[in-house]
Amino acid sequence: MKHKADHILDCRGSITDISLLKLVQTFREMKPNEVLEILGSNLDTRSDLFKVLPDGGYELIFLDILEEGDYLYRIQLKKKS
Numbered sequence: 001m002k003h004k005a006d007h008i009l010d011c012r013g014s015i016t017d018i019s020l021l022k023l024v025q026t027f028r029e030m031k032p033n034e035v036l037e038i039l040g041s042n043l044d045t046r047s048d049l050f051k052v053l054p055d056g057g058y059e060l061i062f063l064d065i066l067e068e069g070d071y072l073y074r075i076q077l078k079k080k081s
Contacts, residue, residue: 003061004035006030006036008037008038012039014040016042019042023038023053027058030079031079032079034078046075062074
């Protein structure tokens with residue numbers, strides 16, 4: 001179920017390392033129960049996103065992979081307390 005995002009991280013066209021660094025910084029600044037939406041076009045970044053986040057520190061709300069449009073994937077994560 002899609003939620004209204006408290007934070008949106010647009011990684012479309014970004015280098016993987018920069019996108020992952022932005023993700024970690026944003027996630028650290030988030031408060032518990034806030035939702036982060038990630039938009040991306042690099043499938044390598046998508047596969048690495050979950051490797052840099054703390055285990056058990058988030059809940060995956062949804063992962064939407066698109067074949068057309070401006071981006072290939074949209075992910076929403078909810079930070080746990």
